[in-house]
Amino acid sequence: VQLVESGGGLVEPGESLRLSCAASGIIFSIYAMGWYRQAPGKQRELVATITSTETINYKESVKGRFTISRDNAKNMVYLQMNSLKPEDTAVYYCHTRFGIHDFWGQGTQVTVSS
DSSP states (O other): OEEEEEOOEEEOTTOOEEEEEEEESSOGGGSOEEEEEEOTTSOOEEEEEEOTTOOEEEOGGGTTTEEEEEETTTTEEEEEEOSOOGGGOEEEEEEEEETTEEEEOOOEEEEEOO
């Protein structure tokens, strides 16, 4: 299983970014996918998840600003992030789980600063 994130960068508060995660090595459509983030000195935290039936959950602080979506034909999962805040600064990771095994991407840095 390979997960490769892209789309991070440096933006000012209030701006937007779209993260992408390309998955390979799995039957993508049957797996729940998630985005996590880890800020310096903090634990990794769940940002959003989307199941195979597109049931979606968000961390409370990103509701209304972030949107997770998936394209099963392309084996891709996305995280549209709007109205970004400095506290959203973190490395963002794509995640999936197969049985008891967790799989992570390498992460993409998102920095929100003026």
